[in-house]
Amino acid sequence: MSTDSAFEKQLAGYRLATAEIFYHLPDHPDLLQTYIWQDYDIAPQYPVLKKFLDFWSHELEGPLHSVRLASQKLITASELRSVGAFALN
Template structure:
């Protein structure tokens, strides 16, 4: 499934989410989120963050997003011959 999504221009996206603990607001906790998403709008990540703000008690402090395309056009090559070895 991931190869199909990569060919549709999805990128492996990692978000470091820092949030305040509900009982100890001065303490920051970190959560790592990772999925294939479409840059630069990141609709999957936005849906997750909307869910977080709506349903979870720990208020968000900051979100750091990293994204990388795993397949580029230079990595895809057309094969003209195939050799089968025993």
């Protein structure tokens, strides 16, 4: 039986991070567009988001303007407890 990778990440200290990315449209640089990005990441460094923003800066045409970030830890140690065991046939 495999464990869900999102659950494993949460147990390892990852939190759900949501970034609202504002960027300039390549054909109309005076206009801003938004992009919503969401993934599991580690606060306060946010290496997954930094990797994505680095990719954006080097590979995509819309120059970044700003980023708003929100994150929430979904599982804490006090919320995780054993509820018993069961067997499957």
